[in-house]
Amino acid sequence: MEQIELNVKPRTVKGKQVSALRRAGDVPAVLYSRRADPVVLQANTRELLRVLTRAGGSRLVKLNIEGTPESRMALVREVQREPIKGTLWHVDFYGVSMTEVIKVVVPIRYDGISPAVTRNEGVLIHAMDSIEIECLPGDLIDVIAIDVSALDKVGDVIRVSDLKVPDTVKLMIDSEATVARVSHLATEEVEAVAATTEAVATEPEVIKKGKIEEEEEE
Numbered sequence: 209m210e211q212i213e214l215n216v217k218p219r220t221v222k223g224k225q226v227s228a229l230r231r232a233g234d235v236p237a238v239l240y241s242r243r244a245d246p247v248v249l250q251a252n253t254r255e256l257l258r259v260l261t262r263a264g265g266s267r268l269v270k271l272n273i274e275g276t277p278e279s280r281m282a283l284v285r286e287v288q289r290e291p292i293k294g295t296l297w298h299v300d301f302y303g304v305s306m307t308e309v310i311k312v313v314v315p316i317r318y319d320g321i322s323p324a325v326t327r328n329e330g331v332l333i334h335a336m337d338s339i340e341i342e343c344l345p346g347d348l349i350d351v352i353a354i355d356v357s358a359l360d361k362v363g364d365v366i367r368v369s370d371l372k373v374p375d376t377v378k379l380m381i382d383s384e385a386t387v388a389r390v391s392h393l394a395t396e397e398v399e400a401v402a403a404t405t406e407a408v409a410t411e412p413e414v415i416k417k418g419k420i421e422e423e424e425e426e
Contacts, residue, residue: 213270213279214259219250235296239271239282241303249273253296260284260299266314267350271301281306281345304345311342311380314349320357322364322390330362330390339368340380347376356388365389 219236221229226236235256239247249271263269263284271280282301290297304310315338324330339352352371359366369383 211270212263215272216249216251217274219248237299239301239303266312306345313338313340315351317351317353318356319353320355322356322359324361324390331393333389333391335386342378342380343376359390362390
């Protein structure tokens with residue numbers, strides 16, 4: 209997988225001066241980590257947008273800090289945007305050690321088409337859109353792909369235990385949790401509920417009265 213890199217500079221301006229920084233085409237950022245003080249940075253807006261599009265929150269970014277001999281490996285932790293125009297406002301990075309295990313939320317990608325859906329027998333339900341994983345930074349995966357073509361009939365389920373990930377990656381969720389399933393069409397569910405309601409409504413009235421009398425006696 210190609211390494212994602214971003215050139216950044218140490219930032220000296222703070223407070224109201226940050227607005228001028230943004231107008232000049234840079235975005236303020238901060239690099240946090242467990243074993244070091246936060247480092248305030250700035251990055252070119254266009255380059256940063258390109259990196260954010262590729263990295264998401266689950267791919268490592270190599271930060272080349274101007275004036276620093278060694279690069280820092282980091283994950284994108286938070287992206288803030290201006291609430292009205294949606295322009296990039298601020299980015300938080302989280303520095304990682306390549307020898308320490310980390311936890312990252314990875315998106316799920318659903319591939320293929322369920323035969324049951326193709327035959328119009330049911331509807332595909334996505335129970336999850338992401339899963340938290342644990343691994344070393346060098347073993348990170350950027351997506352978990354699921355082939356739903358295995359869901360052949362209504363009631364078929366894909367569980368966490370069915371997912372295929374490298375042995376170096378641990379899924380931080382119950383192995384029996386449902387990821388995707390094929391359910392009855394909505395119209396079928398409505399008909400089933402209606403049938404149940406009708407059956408209850410046609411029960412002998414004497415049973416209902418008996419129940420009321422028992423409750424009153426209590």
